[in-house]
Amino acid sequence: MDCSTLIVFILFLLFTPKLKAQQSYAGNSVMDCDNTDDAGPSPAFLYTCNGQKQSCKSFLIFKSQPPYDSLSAISNLTSSDPSELARINIISDNTLLLPQGKEVIVPVVCSCSGQYYEAKTSFTIPSIYDTYFTIANSTYQGLSTCNAMMSHNNYSALSLEPGLKLQVPLRCACPTRNQTLNGTKFLLTYLVSWDDSVSKISERFNVNAKSVLNANGFTEDDPTLFPFTTILIPLSVEPSSSQTRIHYPPPLMSPTVSPIHGKRRSKKVYIWIGIGVLVIVLCLIIFAVLFYHQKKGSEKKTGGKSKLDLQEELYVSIAKVDAGLKLYKYEELESATEDFSNKHWLGGSVYRGFLCGKVLVAIKKMRKDASEEVKLLQKINHFNLISLLGACEHCKDFYLVYEFMENGSLRDWLSCPQVLGWNHRVQIALDIANGLHYLHNFTSPAYVHKDIKSSNVLLNKDLRAKIANFSLARSAEKETYGFSSLKFAQVSKGYMAPEYIEYGLVTPAIDVYAFGVVMLELVTGKEAVFTEDGVEVLLSEAIFSVMEGGNGEVEPVGLIDPNLNLEHLMEFAVRLIKLSLACLAEEPEDRPRMPQVLSSVLKIQLDAKRKMQNFYVKY
Numbered sequence: 001m002d003c004s005t006l007i008v009f010i011l012f013l014l015f016t017p018k019l020k021a022q023q024s025y026a027g028n029s030v031m032d033c034d035n036t037d038d039a040g041p042s043p044a045f046l047y048t049c050n051g052q053k054q055s056c057k058s059f060l061i062f063k064s065q066p067p068y069d070s071l072s073a074i075s076n077l078t079s080s081d082p083s084e085l086a087r088i089n090i091i092s093d094n095t096l097l098l099p100q101g102k103e104v105i106v107p108v109v110c111s112c113s114g115q116y117y118e119a120k121t122s123f124t125i126p127s128i129y130d131t132y133f134t135i136a137n138s139t140y141q142g143l144s145t146c147n148a149m150m151s152h153n154n155y156s157a158l159s160l161e162p163g164l165k166l167q168v169p170l171r172c173a174c175p176t177r178n179q180t181l182n183g184t185k186f187l188l189t190y191l192v193s194w195d196d197s198v199s200k201i202s203e204r205f206n207v208n209a210k211s212v213l214n215a216n217g218f219t220e221d222d223p224t225l226f227p228f229t230t231i232l233i234p235l236s237v238e239p240s241s242s243q244t245r246i247h248y249p250p251p252l253m254s255p256t257v258s259p260i261h262g263k264r265r266s267k268k269v270y271i272w273i274g275i276g277v278l279v280i281v282l283c284l285i286i287f288a289v290l291f292y293h294q295k296k297g298s299e300k301k302t303g304g305k306s307k308l309d310l311q312e313e314l315y316v317s318i319a320k321v322d323a324g325l326k327l328y329k330y331e332e333l334e335s336a337t338e339d340f341s342n343k344h345w346l347g348g349s350v351y352r353g354f355l356c357g358k359v360l361v362a363i364k365k366m367r368k369d370a371s372e373e374v375k376l377l378q379k380i381n382h383f384n385l386i387s388l389l390g391a392c393e394h395c396k397d398f399y400l401v402y403e404f405m406e407n408g409s410l411r412d413w414l415s416c417p418q419v420l421g422w423n424h425r426v427q428i429a430l431d432i433a434n435g436l437h438y439l440h441n442f443t444s445p446a447y448v449h450k451d452i453k454s455s456n457v458l459l460n461k462d463l464r465a466k467i468a469n470f471s472l473a474r475s476a477e478k479e480t481y482g483f484s485s486l487k488f489a490q491v492s493k494g495y496m497a498p499e500y501i502e503y504g505l506v507t508p509a510i511d512v513y514a515f516g517v518v519m520l521e522l523v524t525g526k527e528a529v530f531t532e533d534g535v536e537v538l539l540s541e542a543i544f545s546v547m548e549g550g551n552g553e554v555e556p557v558g559l560i561d562p563n564l565n566l567e568h569l570m571e572f573a574v575r576l577i578k579l580s581l582a583c584l585a586e587e588p589e590d591r592p593r594m595p596q597v598l599s600s601v602l603k604i605q606l607d608a609k610r611k612m613q614n615f616y617v618k619y
Helices: 003-015 027-031 071-078 081-087 134-137 146-152 178-182 197-205 209-215 267-300 307-321 330-336 369-380 410-415 422-441 485-492 500-505 508-524 539-548 572-581 593-616
Strands: 053-061 103-113 116-124 165-170 186-191 229-233 346-349 349-356 359-367 388-394 395-402 457-459 466-467 529-532 535-538
Touching: 027 134, 053 071, 071 081, 071 103, 071 116, 081 103, 134 165, 134 593, 146 165, 165 178, 197 209, 197 229, 209 229, 330 349, 330 359, 330 388, 330 395, 369 395, 369 485, 410 457, 410 508, 422 457, 422 466, 422 508, 422 572, 422 593, 500 508, 508 539, 508 572, 508 593, 529 539, 535 539, 539 572
Parallel strands: 053 186
Antiparallel strands: 053 103, 103 116, 116 165, 186 229, 346 349, 349 359, 359 395, 388 395, 457 466, 529 535
16 A cells, blocks of 8 residues: 555544444433443443534423423523523513423533533522422432532532532433434433334434434344433424423323311222222123123134143244333243252242353243233332342243342341341332332333332342232233232232222322331331230231320330430431331322332431541541
C-alpha cells in the first residue's frame, strides 16, 4: 500500500460515521440505586455523550399527574421554557389543569456534562417521605435515575430532609453523526408504558422502527420493553401534540363502601355482593352441566380427543405465552434432578437442579395448568419478584424452572438458630413492599398475589427477598369477588384478610393485610399462627391485644424477637409494629396502599440508620 492510499484509508476511518448504536437500553437496571459507573458510563445513570454535538435541543415525554398537572407546574419541575412548552403542546393557558395521564412534550436543552448528557433542573424536597428513588421514579417518572441524582448531590441517602434543594439531571441525548446524516434532527426521550412496543411507538411518531432499534442498541426486532423506563426516538422534525395520548388510570378495584364509625362492617353492601355472586354461580353451574352433557354427546360422535392431543394442547398453551420462554424437555429436568431424587428435594413439590450440569435452578412440579402463572411471570420483571426461566409439560404435569434462591424461605430463616439481624429484617420488609408495589401499580392490569406469607418469600445469597409462588395470583380487573372453597383451602391461615374469608373479596388490600402479618413475623420472630399454653393463637390478634391494652408503648420488649439486640432501635421496631397494625385494619379501605407502606418502611429504615450513625459518631 503506497503512502497516498494509506492516507486516504486513515481519513476514511476518521471521518466515516460510527455505526454503533446511540445508546444501550437500560432496562430495569435504572430501578437499582446501587449501580456504579467506575468501569465506564452505565445506562443505569444517564445517556452517554457520544453524539455529534456537545449541546442540542431535545424533547422529553412527561405524563400529567397531580400536583404536576398544568404547563406552569411541569415547566417549573423540568426547568423548561414555559412559552415553548405551551407552543409545542398547543395550550394557551399555562394554569389549565390537564387530564391525569396526559402526555406532555417537554422541550429542553440537552448538554454533555462529564461522560453523560443531561437536561439540568432542580427539585426542593417537599416531605420526609421523599428519597432519591421516589423522586427519580415517581416524581420524574423515570426521566432521571437515583444513581445519577446521588452523583450530582452532596447529600447522602440518609440525610435527605424537607426543604433541601437537589440537582436533578434528566435523561436526554443528542444525535450521533450517523443519525444526523440519516436525517435525524432531534432525539425524544420517551417514557415506556405497559402496552408499548417498538413497532407501536415507531408508528405513532412516524419513524422507521429500525432507527428506533439502532438508537437504543436493540439486536432483535421485537425487544421486551419495561414500563417506567425510557427509550430514545430519532425524529427528523419536532414532535407534535397530535402524537401524544392520554393514559387513563385503571378503574378502582375495591367496591364503594360508605364510611361508618368504629369497626362495624358494611354488611348490606357485602350481602348484596354475596347474593349477586350466588346468582352468578348458580347460572355457571347450570351452564356447566349443559355444556358437559353436550360435550359428552359430541365426544361419542367423534370418538373424543386422544391423550396425546390433549398433551399437545397444553404444551401449545405454554408455548403461546411468550416466544422467548425456554421450553425444556422432560429428560433435561430429569437429568438435572437425578430423576427428582430425594437429595434434590427442597420441600413441597420443588427440587434443586443443575441444568447442563452447572446452572443451579429450582424446578417446581404442578399438577394443574400453569399457563396463567406463566403468563403473569412473563409480563413482570422486577428484582423483588422471582424470575421464571422456563417451563415443561409432561404427562399432564407442568414443570416451572425458576432462578435458584440460595437461602430458602423467610419462614425457615426466622425459625432457625442463625438469626437475621435488624438491618436484614427491615431490608426484607422493604423488598417485599417493593415487589407488591410493582405488582399492584406497575402491571396492567393490576395483579393481586393472594398468597403472601413468609414461606412464599425467598432469600438469595445476599439475604435479599423475592416474592414467589404466583399460582393463586389473579388480575384485580378479572376477579374482584367470588366464593370458592378451593381458594380458602389453598390460602394459609393467619394471613387471610377478613373480607376474603367472609365474602371472597379480592383486591390489592388483601395483599396489604397479609404483608402486615409478615412484618409482625419479622419483628416478633413468631409464626402467623403459633401455640401458647397448648392454645392456637393468631399472631395478629395477640399483637392487637397488647397494643390496644396500652402496653405497646410502655413495655414493647415483650413483643420483640428476643434474638434481636435492639437496645438503641426499640422505637423503630415499635413503629414497624404500628405500621403492621395499620395494614391489618378490619375494613379494606382503612388500610394504607402499597405506595404508602413502601414509603413508611423506607423512612423507618433510613431513620434507624441515621440514629445508629449518630450513635457511633458520638461514642
